[in-house]
């Protein structure tokens with residue numbers, strides 16, 4: 015039990031560890047206590063949702079106890095800390111995760127059932143915290159789980175959006191977005207900290223004052239000020255008392271600023287005006303990989319980093335007199351370029367508020383930041399108009415100009431760079447629409463390390479988008495292949511498989527040392543084990559089938575391959591190619607005799623994912639999937655040989671059912687476009703076979719589990735540029751043409767509506783090379799069917815998928831970040847003798 019030494023250790027330690035008891039009766043008492051006094055309901059009458067809230071509050075008490083101990087201990091030891099700055103954290107549900115990580119699943123289950131509540135139903139009452147779009151946000155959440163489990167002195171920082179990722183409703187095949195007001199009934203996992211609040215400034219102008227020693231002092235006279243209020247979310251580690259913090263900021267009107275306005279007579283308007291501050295954190299931008307350039311988004315970014323840096327600097331200064339030790343005490347990871355404004359903000363804080371000179375400030379700044387790139391897609395790269403940055407953050411724009419000026423000098427003087435090349439590396443880009451700030455370049459110049467998220471991606475960024483920077487600073491570049499937490503994505507979401515693995519390995523140590531899964535390989539050929547493995551898969555499939563039954567009323571064919579593609583809808587991910595092959599499969603079945611049909615391997619194709627609200631093509635793809643689904647599922651000639659479902663509102667909680675229940679998963683992006691992918695890792699862990707291209711982390715998954723245990727197809731990343739330039743001369747595969755014709759000829763209706771889709775894959779327009787890869791994709795699909803016919807062989811591959819997935823634990827990823835980038839060490843909270 016960690017506490018500073020000067021406190022009364024005996025008294026404190028006496029309370030800790032024994033204060034909140036985890037026997038069934040104590041837990042029941044605490045649940046009932048919260049029913050009565052937190053929810054103010056009667057203990058004689060509360061429904062399942064109230065049972066959830068009361069149980070959540072009871073568990074929250076236990077989280078707070080550990081959180082307090084961990085934080086006091088870290089403060090006492092004052093190690094180097096790492097801060098993970100991210101505009102997105104896609105947390106999903108917390109209840110089950112906290113129960114598992116705290117090791118109190120059993121007593122809570124008994125406590126609830128003793129009170130008359132079913133754990134499964136109680137847990138379903140929780141809403142997802144969906145403060146992220148997709149891969150990037152979910153990665154941040156997996157990282158928090160690993161940082162806590164590895165006992166790292168780490169915190170996450172982000173925004174407490176009031177509206178998270180929109181709820182997707184599909185009506186007549188069209189996506190409709192509905193607001194996700196996830197806080198309606200309160201969020202029991204957060205602790206509001208009204209006293210942890212900072213002013214955040216916007217607009218205004220900069221004035222220069224000469225100080226007595228002749229130095230220039232820059233003063234930012236802001237035009238608007240809002241308050242950032244902290245909400246803390248305890249993140250428990252697994253099998254360790256270590257509980258770290260995710261601090262999310264909410265915008266509130268500033269109380270003190272501009273009191274004059276109230277005295278001008280229009281009191282009510284003044285109040286209403288101030289309330290506008292809250293809009294800054296009202297909504298998550300739902301665009302995955304398209305830079306939008308909205309002023310409110312820039313405000314959000316500055317709001318997040320400004321509050322965060324004030325908090326970090328305040329914490330540092332509490333324990334240190336000077337900034338000398340700052341780089342030895344602080345590491346900050348920028349999750350993509352979204353928090354890059356933290357760089358000029360730290361410079362501003364050091365220079366303008368703490369009166370350090372430029373050189374000292376720059377030296378400190380460049381030692382603390384590192385940054386992760388998550389995509390090479392050009393449309394995702396952030397470029398803010400200088401005019402907008404200048405208006406919103408005038409002092410920051412000056413600093414960015416200064417950083418760039420010195421950088422350009424360095425390029426000229428130390429690297430002999432001049433002319434066009436100088437312009438192409440400049441942080442400021444001159445365009446016909448005016449000057450832009452290239453955020454990735456700013457992040458690169460100021461960070462000591464930049465990393466990609468899978469080996470192939472890290473190689474590509476060095477050769478393409480950041481080539482010129484790699485030429486001068488090769489030592490800055492690293493790879494950190496992504497990972498996912500096996501706690502959520504295997505141990506918790508797939509209890510039968512968890513039990514089988516633990517029983518087979520004779521230990522549950524794999525839950526913290528995922529490499530141990532390779533021990534399963536020795537059993538891959540064992541028939542009895544295969545039998546057990548197959549039974550576990552059937553259990554998981556049954557859960558997925560029941561979810562689909564609830565959604566559609568259909569009973570699924572349990573002998574079918576459950577074939578899943580779930581991820582954001584994007585042209586580069588090629589859901590379109592998937593549905594084209596489904597259309598073809600349908601057409602083939604239609605032309606078969608009853609005898610021929612007996613040979614068909616049945617499939618259930620499941621596709622899910624959200625389209626960015628402004629992404630027209632992606633929305634048309636959803637409509638196409640729905641149209642094919644409508645035709646296929648209602649065709650008596652097809653029966654249960656083929657079914658197609660679009661699962662609406664794909665989110666973390668649905669993934670926790672869909673991933674374990676799949677036999678096959680599709681990771682079919684055009685090679686070189688998917689930076690890593692992380693669902694591929696989750697599927698592999700759960701024994702689902704991958705059909706995929708040599709893209710992102712698929713490449714490393716193939717190294718680990720063996721290409722022969724996957725269905726690899728398609729062109730390689732190195733071939734893509736040449737193929738793109740030859741697209742118009744491609745001899746299109748007749749099957750591809752036939753699938754396209756089916757859609758074009760209105761076989762699934764809506765031919766006109768689908769014509770932009772068809773155009774997008776025709777001739778020279780086919781940027782993502784669907785036509786090139788289609789034949790080889792069909793071939794891989796044929797191999798899938800063949801393999802399914804040999805149950806033993808399929809199961810063997812499924813076992814080997816799980817066995818080979820050990821590398822893809824986010825524990826491994828975080829360990830590498832800690833060692834190679836952050837220089838932080840584990841600090842396990844110790845229990846005193």
Ligand code: CJB
Nearest residue numbers: 149150303388389467689690691692
């Ligand atoms: N990614 O989710 C996003 N959003 C972006 O804006 C850019 C990239 C994804 O990040 C994941 C985590 O690194 C990757 O696995 C995925 O390939 C990438 O698309």
